[in-house]
Structure formats: structure tokens, C-alpha cells
Amino acid sequence: MKQIVIVGGGTGGIMTAAKLVKEKDMAVTVIEPAEYHYYQPAWTLVGANTYNFEDTKKKMSEVMPAGVNWVKDYAEKLDPDNNKLITRSGEEIKYDYLVLSPGLVYDMSLIEGLEDAIDKGVVCSNYTDPKHTWDVLKNFKGGNAVFTQPTTPIKCGGAPQKIAYLAADYFRKSGIADKTNVIYATPGGVIFGIKEIKKTLEKVIDRYGIEFKPHYAPVKIDADKKIITFKFVNADASECVINKDNKIHEKMVGDTTIEMPFDMLHLAPPQVAPKFISESVLANEFGWLDVDINTLQHKKFANIFGMGDAAALPTAKTGAAIRKQVPVVIGNIKALIASGHITDKEYNGYSSCPLVTGYGKMVLAEFDYEGNFTPDPKLKQMLIFDSSKELTRLWWLKKYILPRLYWNKMLKGKDV
Structure with a gap:
């Protein structure tokens, strides 16, 4: 035996x-x-x-x-x-x-001030307490809604942007979209690494007016002042453009550090x-x-x-x-x-990421080690012929x- x-x-x-x-x-x-x-x-x-x-x-x-x-x-x-x-x-x-x-396991120490911010309820995270995320969303009255993730690998790498899309949709339905700035900041250089999915998500970002900030790595959170500090990572000067229209009020500190005030902050904690x-x-x-x-x-x-x-x-x-x-x-x-x-x-290397893009909408990213888009043939049984597009049937699959x-x-x- x-x-x-x-x-x-x-x-x-x-x-x-x-x-x-x-x-x-x-x-x-x-x-x-x-x-x-x-x-x-x-x-x-x-x-x-x-x-x-x-x-x-x-x-x-x-x-x-x-x-x-x-x-x-x-x-x-x-x-x-x-x-x-x-x-x-x-x-x-x-x-x-x-x-x-x-x-x-989560290692809050990898972002200065994160543990204190979570303890005070200033930061919400679907990774640790999704019920708290909803409490924050429904009580949000406008301002900067920031969604970000760490430089470490994380469970379900698409999760931080999923809640950004759902929040943006919710703000529209709640009538506060016109006084809200939704910012998705990520250490990565693209919204998604699979070209078929990237094309769709860029349209989603445009539809919601989300400020996409690539190469932004969160390094510090000031819970009392409600400021998150980012550093540029692997960034070319031509790729990282600081918003200058006074909507987000980013403050450049030195050559590679940015301070961003927030009224809502959702963060995937560092994971090891x-x-x-x-x-x-x-x-x-x-x-x-x-x-x-x-x-x-x-x-x-x-x-x-x-x-x-x-x-x-x-x-x-x-x-x-x-x-x-x-x-x-x-x-x-x-x-x-x-x-x-x-x-x-x-x-x-097969994996998949069900990317919810709004209430009742989803894209399904399936891929392998080589970055090939590999949709499951079984999806055709649900009359899903292109899972790189936003579909209600994919939402049913997810939920x-x-x-x-x-x-x-x-x-x-x-x-x-």
C-alpha cells in the first residue's frame, strides 16, 4: 500500500x-x-x-x-x-x-501601510473580504476610484480589473459616473497579454472611460491621507503618460514616483x-x-x-x-x-480567466504557455462561437x- x-x-x-x-x-x-x-x-x-x-x-x-x-x-x-x-x-x-x-499566502508587508489601511477599512479587496468591497461600492459618492495590484504573482490575475469593470458599470447605473474617475493601475504593460482578449478589453475601458495606467507598481498607502504611491516599473518614458487634465490629480514625486489620492481603493494584496x-x-x-x-x-x-x-x-x-x-x-x-x-x-500551461466586463457581460480568456488563445470546443454547445467577445451566455456560465x-x-x- x-x-x-x-x-x-x-x-x-x-x-x-x-x-x-x-x-x-x-x-x-x-x-x-x-x-x-x-x-x-x-x-x-x-x-x-x-x-x-x-x-x-x-x-x-x-x-x-x-x-x-x-x-x-x-x-x-x-x-x-x-x-x-x-x-x-x-x-x-x-x-x-x-x-x-x-x-x-498574503504578505501585506510588501506594500508599506497596506496592513494598516486594510485594518482601518480604507482599502477593500475581493481577495480578503468581498462583502466589504460591496459596502464600499454602494456607499461611494464620487471621486477617484482606484483599482490596482502588486508586482507579485496573484491568484486570478484578471480579478483586479474585473471588479473595476463591475464598479464602473455600477457607478453608471447609480448615476454617479459623471463625478467619478475610475483608474486601473497595474505593474504590467498591457491590459491583457492575449491579443484577441486585449482588443475587446480596450473597447471596454474606452466605453467606461477608465483611466488605464500601465507600469504602475503600488509601493505605499497612507490610510489617513488616502493617498497611494506608485513607482514606474519597466517603463519607457514614451509609454507612461501622466494625466494632465486635472481629473486624477496625480502628483509626480521625483522621476519615477507618483502619489495619487483616492476616495475608494481596491487592491489585490501581494501574494507569496x-x-x-x-x-x-x-x-x-x-x-x-x-x-x-x-x-x-x-x-x-x-x-x-x-x-x-x-x-x-x-x-x-x-x-x-x-x-x-x-x-x-x-x-x-x-x-x-x-x-x-x-x-x-x-x-x-492551459489556464483561463473569466473576465466579467459588466453586469451580465463576460469575456472568457483561455490560453497556454505560448500565449495562444485556446477556446474550449465545448463552448459551441452553449452557442458561444467567439469567447473573446462580451457575451451574456458567458455571464451565465460564470454565475x-x-x-x-x-x-x-x-x-x-x-x-x-
């Missing part, structure tokens, strides 16, 4: 456990301390008051597959040389194969791999789980696999990506047990269909 240990009770961990626990020659252990499992993709909709927060969570005991040994604790230290790990309570757990899917990963021998030089990007096998330890947000994979960190990663990990573990060699099946598939199929180990 092979001992399979999975760290993480998120999407990747539960999906993997649900499939492997059905194998006769495997004993599956899942290490996860949380009381609840959340469907976080719906938190964007919660922040715009179009989805009930309580419907995004279930008790972990409800989604943990039957037959799994659930260790309700944190992984604290990895000892891959001896095929074991140690939990926070000091329990030593041995394994034959280890699957790491622990997700990310958990310390038991980043400070272990399994991490690369940047602190991410060092796995082969195609096989998902660790580059040094052949009996360790990694997937999801903490893995060093150059693609978007989404549940859709994990859906494609899980079969590769499972196939390789089964092949190793049977023959001592992994399979030739590879993960091609009604995907959550059902998640709870009823993905987490139960069924193919989707």
Missing part, C-alpha cells in the same frame, strides 16, 4: 484526493487546517452584489473525499531526503509520494508561497515550488509533485489551470508506481454553470 500525502485542501488537493482514494493500492492523507472550503472565483461577483457570499463556502468536512485520512493541521517543515514532513503540532508524517498544492515551501530545499531562487512546467514533477525529488498557485509555473494561477494539472500529476504517480517511470502526458460543475464534479473527482 503506497502512502500518498497531499498538502492542501483547496481545488488541487481535493480533486487529487478524490481521484486517488479510489485506487486500491493507495492510502491517501490530506493535510489541511481550514474549517471551510471556498469557491473563490465567485468572490468577484460577491463584491458587486450579484452573488451570495454564503453560497461560496462549504464545510471542509463536506468536500473532503470519503476514505481520506484528513490531518487537520498545517504543514510546517518538509524533509524530502527522508520522505517525511512535520506538522505544526509536531506530528511526523511519512510518504511514498507527496503532492503539494498549498495555495498562496507559504514559508514551508519558500524556505525549503524544494523552492527555486524566487521561493516557488521548483517543478518541471510540463510534468509537474519536482526537479530534484522524483516522488514529489506540485501544482496550483505555489508552483513555479509561468501561467495564470486559476482553478481552470488546476483542472488540467491534476490529471497529469495523477497519471505520473500511477505510472511511477506501476513502472518506475512517468508518462509522456504533459501539461501545456450559474461553473459553480455547479465545481461543487458537483470537480471536487468529486469527476472529469469536466
Whole structure:
């Protein structure tokens, strides 16, 4: 009987456990301390008051597959040389194969003043409290509404702009658009890296009159004065144009720093791999789980696999990506047990980002490592023939269909 240990009770961990626990020659252990499992993709909709927060969570005991040994604790230290790990309570757990899917953690210290601003309720974030985002939105009376994200990788890289679009739509419906400046500031150089999607989103930005600020990296927040400070990153002088029409009132400080006042600020917090990963021998030089990007096998330890947000994979960190990663990990573990060699099946970097562009509208970006736009052929069954366009049917997919598939199929180990 092979001992399979999975760290993480998120999407990747539960999906993997649900499939492997059905194998006769495997004993599956899942290490996860949380009381609840959340469907976080719906938190964007919660922040715009179009989805009930309580419907995004279930008790972990409800989604943990039957037959799994659930260790309700944190992984604290990895000892891959001896095929074991140690939990926070000091329990030593041995394994034959280890699957790491622990997700990310927030590091508020990476932006000066962020923790204080969140504690005071000055900053809202769908990542930490989408209900608070809605409270801020519905009480907003006009002024600068700033949406931004950090220089670190983040879960669902499109989320900060989704809520910007929904907010802009809400401000229109509320009759305050004419006294509101919506600003989307990002360290990136383009609104989206896939050309088909970029073309549509540029029209969305133009429709709402959103001020798009590329190469803006947030570095400091003054909660009392309500000022956010940005620095230019990877910027050419010709690309970064400071708005001079007195709408946003940016203040240049030195050559590369800008201070921007805000009346509303939504921010995705900086995100990093958990310390038991980043400070272990399994991490690369940047602190991410060092796995082969195609096989998902660790580059040094052949009996360790990694997937999801903490893995060093150059693609978007989404549940859709994990859906494609899980079969590769499972196939390789089964092949190793049977023959001592992994399979030739590879993960091609597939991920997707459902980009909500307003109430009742959505674009679906699907892509691979090469940046190719790769729409799922199954979309045609919904009469969706071009998912790079804003469509109501895609909104239905986001709000009604995907959550059902998640709870009823993905987490139960069924193919989707």
C-alpha cells in the first residue's frame, strides 16, 4: 500500500484526493487546517452584489473525499531526503509520494501601510473580504476610484480589473459616473497579454472611460491621507503618460514616483508561497515550488509533485489551470508506481480567466504557455462561437454553470 500525502485542501488537493482514494493500492492523507472550503472565483461577483457570499463556502468536512485520512493541521517543515514532513503540532508524517498544492499566502508587508489601511477599512479587496468591497461600492459618492495590484504573482490575475469593470458599470447605473474617475493601475504593460482578449478589453475601458495606467507598481498607502504611491516599473518614458487634465490629480514625486489620492481603493494584496515551501530545499531562487512546467514533477525529488498557485509555473494561477494539472500529476504517480517511470502526458500551461466586463457581460480568456488563445470546443454547445467577445451566455456560465460543475464534479473527482 503506497502512502500518498497531499498538502492542501483547496481545488488541487481535493480533486487529487478524490481521484486517488479510489485506487486500491493507495492510502491517501490530506493535510489541511481550514474549517471551510471556498469557491473563490465567485468572490468577484460577491463584491458587486450579484452573488451570495454564503453560497461560496462549504464545510471542509463536506468536500473532503470519503476514505481520506484528513490531518487537520498545517504543514510546517518538509524533509524530502527522508520522505517525511512535520506538522505544526509536531506530528511526523511519512510518504511514498507527496503532492503539494498549498495555495498562496498574503504578505501585506510588501506594500508599506497596506496592513494598516486594510485594518482601518480604507482599502477593500475581493481577495480578503468581498462583502466589504460591496459596502464600499454602494456607499461611494464620487471621486477617484482606484483599482490596482502588486508586482507579485496573484491568484486570478484578471480579478483586479474585473471588479473595476463591475464598479464602473455600477457607478453608471447609480448615476454617479459623471463625478467619478475610475483608474486601473497595474505593474504590467498591457491590459491583457492575449491579443484577441486585449482588443475587446480596450473597447471596454474606452466605453467606461477608465483611466488605464500601465507600469504602475503600488509601493505605499497612507490610510489617513488616502493617498497611494506608485513607482514606474519597466517603463519607457514614451509609454507612461501622466494625466494632465486635472481629473486624477496625480502628483509626480521625483522621476519615477507618483502619489495619487483616492476616495475608494481596491487592491489585490501581494501574494507569496507559504514559508514551508519558500524556505525549503524544494523552492527555486524566487521561493516557488521548483517543478518541471510540463510534468509537474519536482526537479530534484522524483516522488514529489506540485501544482496550483505555489508552483513555479509561468501561467495564470486559476482553478481552470488546476483542472488540467491534476490529471497529469495523477497519471505520473500511477505510472511511477506501476513502472518506475512517468508518462509522456504533459501539461501545456492551459489556464483561463473569466473576465466579467459588466453586469451580465463576460469575456472568457483561455490560453497556454505560448500565449495562444485556446477556446474550449465545448463552448459551441452553449452557442458561444467567439469567447473573446462580451457575451451574456458567458455571464451565465460564470454565475450559474461553473459553480455547479465545481461543487458537483470537480471536487468529486469527476472529469469536466
